[in-house]
Amino acid sequence: MRISVLDQSPISEGSTGGDALRNSLDLCRLADRLGYHRYWVAEHHGTPMLACASPEVLIGPLAAATSRLRIGSGGVMLPHYSPLKVAESFSMLSALCPDRIDLAVGRAPGSDTTTMFALQRDRRYLLPDDFTDQLSELSGYLQRSLPADHPFARLSALPGGSARPDLWLLGSSPQSGLWAAERGLPYAFADFINPAGRDIATHYRRTFQPSSWRTSPEVIVAVWVVCAETNERARELAASAAMSFKLLQRGVLIPVPPVEKAQQFLDDERAREGEGGSGLRSRRRIVGDPETVRRGLEDVVRDYEADELMIVTITFDHAARRRSYELVAGAFGLNA
Numbered sequence: 001m002r003i004s005v006l007d008q009s010p011i012s013e014g015s016t017g018g019d020a021l022r023n024s025l026d027l028c029r030l031a032d033r034l035g036y037h038r039y040w041v042a043e044h045h046g047t048p049m050l051a052c053a054s055p056e057v058l059i060g061p062l063a064a065a066t067s068r069l070r071i072g073s074g075g076v077m078l079p080h081y082s083p084l085k086v087a088e089s090f091s092m093l094s095a096l097c098p099d100r101i102d103l104a105v106g107r108a109p110g111s112d113t114t115t116m117f118a119l120q121r122d123r124r125y126l127l128p129d130d131f132t133d134q135l136s137e138l139s140g141y142l143q144r145s146l147p148a149d150h151p152f153a154r155l156s157a158l159p160g161g162s163a164r165p166d167l168w169l170l171g172s173s174p175q176s177g178l179w180a181a182e183r184g185l186p187y188a189f190a191d192f193i194n195p196a197g198r199d200i201a202t203h204y205r206r207t208f209q210p211s212s213w214r215t216s217p218e219v220i221v222a223v224w225v226v227c228a229e230t231n232e233r234a235r236e237l238a239a240s241a242a243m244s245f246k247l248l249q250r251g252v253l254i255p256v257p258p259v260e261k262a263q264q265f266l267d268d269e270r271a272r273e274g275e276g277g278s279g280l281r282s283r284r285r286i287v288g289d290p291e292t293v294r295r296g297l298e299d300v301v302r303d304y305e306a307d308e309l310m311i312v313t314i315t316f317d318h319a320a321r322r323r324s325y326e327l328v329a330g331a332f333g334l335n336a
Contacts (some may be wrong), residue, residue, distance in 0.1 A: 184211020
């Protein structure tokens with residue numbers, strides 16, 4: 001079982017985006033030493049909670065600071081961008097770090113509708129929903145397979161030459177699974193957004209069409225985890241993200257709060273709403289000591305028949321986030 005890291009570059013209350021990005025660099029170095037397989041960074045916009053708005057900017061320093069990990073985007077939100085620009089950027093990264101760069105793309109905006117509109121170059125009208133066309137164009141550039149009559153066929157000479165990233169499709173819905181299967185792409189499913197993805201992954205495997213990207217289906221399942229020495233401590237640490245996402249559901253954006261502040265908030269929520277008021281009710285969280293987390297993750301892997309597990313962890317304290325990944329690595333024998 002390959003185990004990997006999805007880093008959303010969380011910004012803790014009282015710190016800066018620069019602090020969060022430096023923490024990402026530190027965590028990536030640690031993951032490289034611990035034996036994780038790949039390290040992906042996410043794209044988010046217009047939020048005080050998550051610092052990485054441009055995965056390709058962060059991927060270069062991460063790759064330069066490590067020697068073994070695959071480094072990639074988790075992911076690039078393709079509707080914001082020109083497929084050619086994305087292809088050129090990741091071609092350059094692949095030339096600098098051969099056989100280590102992943103390009104995972106998604107359809108979601110990674111932001112609210114106002115921020116999405118602000119990211120557009122032309123604001124005279126809303127952009128069309130042409131994600132599948134963008135995906136085909138992007139794949140065509142990377143594989144030099146655009147049809148001869150395509151208007152951009154002559155642009156397939158990318159700056160990285162023959163070096164190219166490994167292309168993945170991200171998703172949390174049935175539609176993304178269908179696209180990944182019909183295009184023969186490896187598929188990364190965000191269980192931390194939608195924990196009901198088992199049937200989606202099964203359908204993807206059943207309907208997969210071999211391609212030049214993959215001859216057989218491949219599934220990553222990304223899961224939200226907090227691990228600590230004890231179950232009680234892990235639950236305490238998890239309160240910070242629970243408060244952040246509880247408020248996000250109400251349209252209130254905040255940095256990751258301290259544990260004590262988050263616990264008080266959640267206690268007040270429970271008093272108003274009952275035990276269901278603890279936040280993230282519709283999302284799966286695997287929280288506990290190493291044995292508890294290992295069992296929970298193994299259950300998820302079996303559900304999805306996943307080839308790889310990807311872990312996303314948010315805590316207020318960076319040292320606690322480091323320790324969580326250390327404990328998970330030990331539980332699975334990554335650094336044995």
